[in-house]
Amino acid sequence: MKRIKVELPGHVYPVWIGNGILSRAADLMARAGFDSPPLVVSNRRVLKLHGDVLLSSLERTFGRVAVIRIPDGEEYKNHATLQRIYEGLFRTRADRHSWIAAFGGGVIGDVAGFAAATFLRGIRYVGIPTTLLAQVDSSVGGKVGINAPQGKNLIGAFHQPSAVLSDTAVLGTLAKREIASGLYEIIKCAAIRSTSLLSYLERRLDQVLDLEPAAVSHAVAEAVRIKAEVVARDEREGEERMILNFGHTVGHALETATAYRRFTHGEAVAWGMIAAAAISCARGNLTIEEGERLLSLIERVGRLPDLKGLASKDVWAALQRDKKFRSGDIRMVLLPGLGNTEIVRGLEPRYMRRFLSGFLSFGEG
């Protein structure tokens, strides 16, 4: 088992990563100072697949554990689901010493984490992410929240977990596409901060894709370590943390322009990284060889849903609606070299539009 310490000003917490550690959940949590049962927030699918392992561990140590089931899917990351969690907390007479275990993918982490952030002005929660994407992305960083009818993640807070437990064994029940989505985020971490992780992925990508325990644990742990380092320097949304948005500018616009139906988040980010690398090369910062190294790693993960039929004016419009762009200043994370980032401000809108239309037609090829 690997243990990574996330050190924020005033709050330190462990991320445990390992194969089969779900069955030791209660021991780890007891060691982290928990002495009462959590309220487990999860969904039917996750509970059916992995509920017994978690709950029997928790109940052996803490006694009876209450479970709040919420519906599965991004469309339920909303106020009604949040309300359901509050009601479960009230029903079980939760007090300010109570804690939530958010057991599932990113949606569960976000909404259960936001419930924890706002119930009695904040109670503790532990993340037990069950998708590769959640293990490397949303479980570290403390961004929690829900969607509004006006857009995704518009209502939320920063609320750090008290611990995160990532069992790589549970990834075996994921679809290939979900594994790939998580891998793109791992590649993103490597691209912005670690050529050694990049080399590792180049050497061991097949083993990671096959979920070979040592390879997956290493890749997850390195990505978490990189994300934790960045977040430690900038808990909120400053310049430093913005580097985690590498690939997200165009990626997010692609998601919005397709109403979140064509791409998973990771796939959209993968396209976004390709776009950002292309812009970095075009500006003469990244060498063509480096750009191709990143591109070929992304291509080895699997076939991305293509860009066919996407109108550049829709993607452009989506880009401009992005909450990071509202103030009109186009900023983007680019690569001056692999493992390094620069935040470029004031990108010329005409250049961006022209680039986008070229990029989208490239997707047609």
Place this chain on the structure above:
Amino acid sequence: MKRIKVELPGHVYPVWIGNGILSRAADLMARAGFDSPPLVVSNRRVLKLHGDVLLSSLERTFGRVAVIRIPDGEEYKNHATLQRIYEGLFRTRADRHSWIAAFGGGVIGDVAGFAAATFLRGIRYVGIPTTLLAQVDSSVGGKVGINAPQGKNLIGAFHQPSAVLSDTAVLGTLAKREIASGLYEIIKCAAIRSTSLLSYLERRLDQVLDLEPAAVSHAVAEAVRIKAEVVARDEREGEERMILNFGHTVGHALETATAYRRFTHGEAVAWGMIAAAAISCARGNLTIEEGERLLSLIERVGRLPDLKGLASKDVWAALQRDKKFRSGDIRMVLLPGLGNTEIVRGLEPRYMRRFLSGFLSFGEG
């Protein structure tokens, strides 16, 4: 004008207190670094009485200001009102640089502050409290939130304002009972931390009640200073901050047992302080003379709604439902002397029940 600096770890903000400073709101805010118009959250009554002064100042400096009107009254401190503020923020295309001016009493500060805490994971807000209670109590400390059907203030966050502007001139439109309610909180601050403020109030109570500018400003500023000092040492809800709950244990139970209809918050706290002082005297910590000094100051403010007809079993039940009591450990803030506090744990439930029934019948006298 007085200026008090609230210094929290990682966040410092000013509280301006003065007579007629509402007309200088925009200058002060520009000086505090704001360079765009706020979204003003207020209610019809406050806007009718003081809206022109604030809005003309803001519009002179910042241009057109959007206003979100929310309904007036504690019963609207709920999710529907929060939603209305979010919608106003979306309608005006607010982004993460936008800010809210919470212009009104405690309800407006709490719900608008909570909207600011959760919109786009947190935007800035400035408090412009218009009641004496809000000026000395809820405007400092960062507690924001809404009520749930299960109880008051159960959903919320800690989100510090970027500045607070307290114009004592607006207090002239308050009912006598609202002035008294605020004064009880000022007396609370004196009782727990400052015999010099206590002496000042003993000497100048009539001028404060008559809203004589220098006297009110001094009393408000001293109370804010005390609260800011306590909050600076303990931003969240630890032991230190708990001393601000002096008078709130029994006070809150009285409010709950009467469904918040008989007492204002300040009046309930006043009764709660009398109870806590009586227990302090009974335990031999506070001298009878000190207890009477506090009691007579409270009595000079005005006649408290009496305790007649309140069944001690209802108050006892309310006490046990208190969120601070859920874990069964009865803690209470007592006075080992005026200007000093001690937190007493594990009070004997039988003693408390007996005390309560005596205390309530004392109210009948």
